Amino acid sequence: MKALLQALVSGLLIGGIYALIALGLNIVFGTMRVVNFAQGTLLMGAMFMVYWLNELGGLHPYWSPLATIPVLFVAGYIIQRAFVSPLLARDRAREPMSVLLVTLGLALVLENIALALFSADFKTVQTELSIATFKLQGLIVSVPRLVGLGAMLLTCVVLYLFLTRTDLGRAVRATGQDREAARLMGIDDDKIYGVAYGLSTALMAIAAAVLVPFFYVHPTVGTSFLLKVFVIVVLGGIGSMPGAALGGLIVGAIEGVVGLYVQAAVAQIVLFGIFVAVLFVRPMGLLGVEQR
């Protein structure tokens, strides 16, 4: 029983990080109905920034968002304006699937440039917290992972407040619901799309800051996270923010529990089974709404 709880706790803790990335994807999908395949490579880029800021500047990863959030926000804003916006304008009549391919191309370019520049070595940042743990009711809790979960929850709250309590946030939601109507209300929809995109990539700065103290930094790390996050997004409901959080925690928990009792391979198979079952029973995901 204790081992089960232990596995559950470890799984939930890493699930928080998954959820953070899924949240980023869903902000973009929720407003623009497009998938950003470069999300993972942007996370990777942010992790390298955190690594080098620590290596060269001695900056603690937890302080890095002060520097990395603006950089990633601007990167997201530029990506939206340069690559996504023209395609949204061109494919107004049909679903903008070409955006998906452009971001896929961008991911390919960025990841392989990183491989060429940084080589395939695994880099890590040791902080005083990296291996710190404490016991709670006899369960071992990893401190950096707990910080990760906390960061996810805090981000959810801030994001929720932003989207519901500020004019800019309301404009993002309005544009997501009906772009034409929002435009008629005087909202600069292009700017709002840029902001939403920047917001989603800025979340990767937070994810990177909490990941680096306990996870390796590598050119393909972002993609490996992203692929898992796709499963989460499909499970939780594409475009749904609570779905992203729930899906992340569920996947983390399954990985932890099944991986403990049987083996990691079985966890994959169980995950796959659940994935297919959800597809058939609720194709729009656990908390998703059907998109027409």
Place this chain on the structure above:
Amino acid sequence: MTPESHPVARALGGALLAVALVLPLITRAVLEADDYWVQMVIWVMFFAYLSAAWNIIGGFAGQYSIGHSGLVGIGAYTSSLLLIHGGWSPWLGMLVGGALAAVVGGVIGYPCFRLRGAFFSLVTIAFAEMLRVGAELTDTLFGLHLNGVRGLLLPVAGDRPWLFQFTGKRAYYYVMLGLLLIVLAVGWMVKRSRLGYYLAAIRDDEDAVAALGVNPARAKLAAMMLSSFFAALGGTFYAQLVGFITPTRTMSIDFSVQMVVMAVLGGVGTVLGPLWGAIVLVPIAEITRAVWGGSLQGVHLIVYGALLMVVILYWPQGIDPWVRRGVEALARRRRPAAPEAAVVNVPRAVLPERGLLAAPLAQNGGGPVLSVRGLSRSFGGAVGVRDVSFDVAPGEVVGIIGANGAGKTTLFNLITGALAHDQGEIHFAGRRLGGEPPHERNRLGIARTFQIVRPFIGMTALENVVVAALPRSRDVATAKREGARYLGFVGLSHRLHTPASGLSTGERKRLELARALATRPRLLLLDEVTGGVDQRSLPGLVSLVRRVKAEGLTLLIIEHNLRVVTAVADRIVMLHLGHKVQDGEPHAVVNDPAVVDIYVGGGVHVAS
């Protein structure tokens, strides 16, 4: 949309094939170490093959799978395991693997096909990734030794054609050439078939296809299963050629992405695009590998990624149109001023056809065609339509008027099944409608046009109407003849082969009307036929609607132009904020002070 069949094109294709057939013999004669070159051409053909398999669902239907490597892996592992454990010939094993992949592809794809395309991309990539990680972590499964990440080493048996093993590369070359020709031929046949028309239309506008009585999910399922089958055959070929498979290699996401990049660069939706893409891209990978060697593994992927972005952003047509134009230029030089090949024989002077619409009008009894009772639908808290009831008698033309937001288009969406109603009943031809999706309601006899015209922009006018005629036609040729007749009826017989993108708004409205009529409806819903049309085109469109009416078809029309609606409607139903506020004889309704007040803010009298 049918691929080039001009004599010059055929001659060029024949020459290309002849070169491909004798190439290994030439390289043997003139090059030392020619196996390297033969191998390189095998890779070009292999990637062209995989990309062509992907193209059936990705290119033709516009459903971007990013998980085809998983299907390749299923093919490779199925035939290899059957060979290792059961001594099965991979020639048989590849068919088993193909069938298995088709089933898996169908199971993965079908739930997605009722949702948006982005969803399908996510699901396929997640599927391939889980399959890869699962295979990497699995040593034995049901007694089969998968060897996890170490993969399978196939037994070496020397020159055993029955076991798909040959010494030297030449035999593999011809096997691959054969496979490539088969998949291209299948692509060509699909493109010309009923399915091909449906897929091309789905790529442009899925909702509009459903409104024509085509089940989009079923068409996509067929394409996905076909595509999965051929992808898996490629996996078996890879296993036999290389003799060694691992999950990391055969199921890597890079594989999936390469199929996409090649098809997109070559020309999405074309039959030969994947071939052009592979001819350009595979050598790039070889060259970068030769220059940078093992130190920089992914240089070619940087090039692929950048090309993908550039092509999507600035060159969405890809290479194929260039090839076409090249062939056409050659053809013109050989035979100047060749008459344009007519796809269909249309009687030159198409008179307004009489009696074209008569057939479907055998009405049931004398009851109303459409009967709506207490119909309601809200969106969140907002009212779309509330407690609306009315009947439409056979042959009657009922106009629906009301300000923006009155619920007119919502009402249409409820009747056509694009939206589900919350409360109330819809009876059509004596039958109560329940949860039928739009394509089934169309088959029952309800057709519609859209407020904002939605032609299939990548198709010609005739092809647009063919899509609509196909579900009720024996074959494509019949549908083409039918389509030409309906285009004649709406006055577009001079535009048969004009791309829909080249039509004016007025012509697009006519095209959409022809498309709806070609589904042989018993009830036709017209959503603002005159909306967005310039003043000069207006009288023509109005007289066209009158002719449809004269044919006896039952019509429900949303119309903002009161002059138009009073001219064609027998009765007018007025909606306001989702409620029915008036129902009666046209002039009485539009001159009712209360109606006038709501509609135009008072004081306007509409003359007849």
